[in-house]
Amino acid sequence: MNEKLRMSIIYTVLSVFGLVMIVPFIWMISTALMTQSEFNKHESTFIPKEEYHVWDDGSVKQKVLFVMDKGDISIVHLLDKDGKIVEEYKEAPRSQVTKVKKVPSFHWANFLKAFKKVPFGIYFANTLYVSFISLIGVLITSMLAAYAFARMEFIGRDFFFYLFLSMMMVPEPIYLISSYVLLDKINWLDTYQALIVPWCVNIFTIFLFRQHFKSLPQELFDAAAIDGCGTFGILWRIMIPLSKPIIATASIFSLIGSWNSFMWPLVMTNRPELRVLQVGLSYFNQEASTQTTLLMAASTFSIVPILILFFMAQKQIIASYAKAGLKD
């Protein structure tokens, strides 16, 4: 097969599937910008449009009149041929409306409406709080544990390490019930601790740091020890500055993980003021199941922060996932 033809087939296939991957997002945003009645009438698919009644003004050929129904008042816009508003009248003569035209119109107010409908502000704040505290926790515990596993000698070190690793293979739904019972016993259900403390340890991150610490040359540690550096000094002055890429990777996993975590907070908390974003969104899904446009608006703003993070650091994020996958 000719090379040029092959390449164009590849690009075509990739573009078609790329479109398939992205269409749900495009549709989400365009639906979020429609009015509910427009969505229910199922008239436009991707570009939100509203019906305008066009009245051709016989004397001025370039100008058309648009009548817009806003509830019980009808507003008439006198437009030039580019569609810019030249004049505006209220209470237009409806009898002279002759044609119907569809014009794109975006209802940005849906976002505000959805945001105000349930306390999404609190949900965002909770999610940020939980995400950042657990991120700090994960970094501290992982570096300490990884240092011990990588650089210290103690009885049962490898045994404990492999015990940890094997626990990583246990999926969340399996330990969900027992964790619930445990948190119930220590009266932590329905508290911030329940959302934060169990996620302050991440075995995979320990594993990442341990592999990295092991790869650093022994001379570094010897030199530091000779210069009178203690264990914490070594960790603080040598390990951390040398671990920036791992810290970035671990932070990405931790932030994306806690931003998107759903089952755990759903089960462990009940009070509305403790709801994190995903849980709040799922309740909104039940309460506003018929208000499609608002649901789409809420879905949009709940994924925007993580998408911003993704677009800002996409190379790093994709590389982190790829590397982490290969390390297993």
Added chain:
Amino acid sequence: MLKDEVFWQSMTNTFWLVIIVVPASIVFSLLFAVMLNQIKRLKGLFRTVYFMPFVTSLVAVSIVWKIMFNEQTGLMNTMIGWVGIEPQKWLSEARGIFDIFFSGFGITLPKWAGGPSQALFAIIIMTVWKGLGYNTIIYLAGLQNISKVYYEAAEIDGASKLKQFFRITLPLVSPTTFYVLIMTTIVSFQAFAQIYLMTDKGGPLNTTKLIVYYIYEKGFDTMDMGYASAVALALFILILGLTVLQKRLEKHVNY
């Protein structure tokens, strides 16, 4: 538990999901990765687009897909309408997909051969879409580890691109395939949020009730913690068994 019909039904549903999601994911992501590996321009853009569903929250995309599968106003029925397929009921259809397919030709299948319900099939489509980007990235990394020397040698020997794919790429990327196989299997067994958000408690007629949703329902709706733990343990043994089995298999196939 072993006499509980709903337990067995959710097990069957979960098996259908895993059995379709895993191969579909592997085939599509390998295809994408092989194509991405051959292009230079726009590579980053495609990678980003494919990866986007993976980083977004399952809750938000479940809501979007639920509305996409809506019978009257959903995008799915609009799009299949463009190619002349009549509107489907998707998430509210309890009939099996094989049943629906063959009834189109006037053949009535026996009940056991109906396959997963169309509702579950809708969940399957969404689940494949969500995880595809991750697997593609993993495959892409795996492909980049294959030395160019093999392809150059094959080129000199006059092997076609298709032959190169089956004789070089596929065998040499098999460690990645095993990783993707194991990870996708484990993750698919855990599907929960889709069911919680897109269906009415695993309906219609329990045809989308998956095992983890059943654990949740038993444990936190009917508050039967003991029973839920038993189901969780069964799931654990199953996942562990499958992982061990796949690892064993890996040793036989690896190059």
